[in-house]
Amino acid sequence: MAEITITNNNLVALSNFLGEVSMPAMVARKNRNLIKTIQESIESLSEQEREIAESLGGQVSENGTIDFTKVPDIDKATTEFVEQRQGLLNDDKSIIRESIDGSLAVLYTDCLANWNGVLKPEYNAAYNELMDQLEELVKG
Numbered sequence: 626m627a628e629i630t631i632t633n634n635n636l637v638a639l640s641n642f643l644g645e646v647s648m649p650a651m652v653a654r655k656n657r658n659l660i661k662t663i664q665e666s667i668e669s670l671s672e673q674e675r676e677i678a679e680s681l682g683g684q685v686s687e688n689g690t691i692d693f694t695k696v697p698d699i700d701k702a703t704t705e706f707v708e709q710r711q712g713l714l715n716d717d718k719s720i721i722r723e724s725i726d727g728s729l730a731v732l733y734t735d736c737l738a739n740w741n742g743v744l745k746p747e748y749n750a751a752y753n754e755l756m757d758q759l760e761e762l763v764k765g
Contacts, residue, residue, distance in 0.1 A: 627729050629758035630718040631751070636667050638751035642744075652736045655728040659721065666719035677709045733759040 631639060640663045643656070675685045682696040683706065696702040723729045737756065744752055 626722055627727075627762055628720050628722040629729060629755070629762060630720050631663075631666075631754055631758065632715065633666075633670050633717050633719055634714040635751035635754050636663055636670065636719060638748050639663060639755055640667060642748040642751055642755075645745075646736075646740065646742060648732075648736045652731055656732050659723065659728060659732065662721050663719075666721065670713070670719070673713055674710055677713070678706055681706055729759060730763055733763050 640660060643660050643663070648656070671689065675689075678685050678691045678693075681693070681702045683691050683693045683702060684695065685691050691706070693699045693702045693706070721729075733756075737759065
């Protein structure tokens with residue numbers, strides 16, 4: 626089973642990019658599980674952010690809003706949350722494993738290797754990281 630790793634900071638942009646790019650039908654069909662796996666990683670990341678906030682005394686609403694107003698030192702708690710969250714987003718990576726044999730390689734060879742569409746600026750970093758990972762996967 627092949628796998629790639631994507632920096633947490635790029636997960637949402639990658640999910641959005643893959644949801645918008647036009648793919649041949651069979652590539653899209655094979656990669657629906659890839660998009661599902663990325664969504665699961667985003668949900669896991671959201672849960673980790675919630676745990677960080679709660680460990681610092683914050684309260685997290687159902688819609689994800691974080692409230693530190695009941696913490697004795699709001700500024701310290703907020704600063705610590707931002708630092709830990711940045712570390713989680715920028716330093717940690719999510720492992721994306723393909724659940725259908727060859728789907729990552731097919732995404733690259735049958736779609737993205739020759740794709741010459743318009744790339745939105747907000748997808749730049751995620752696209753480049755994905756392509757680097759896929760190129761390494763296909764080489765190996």
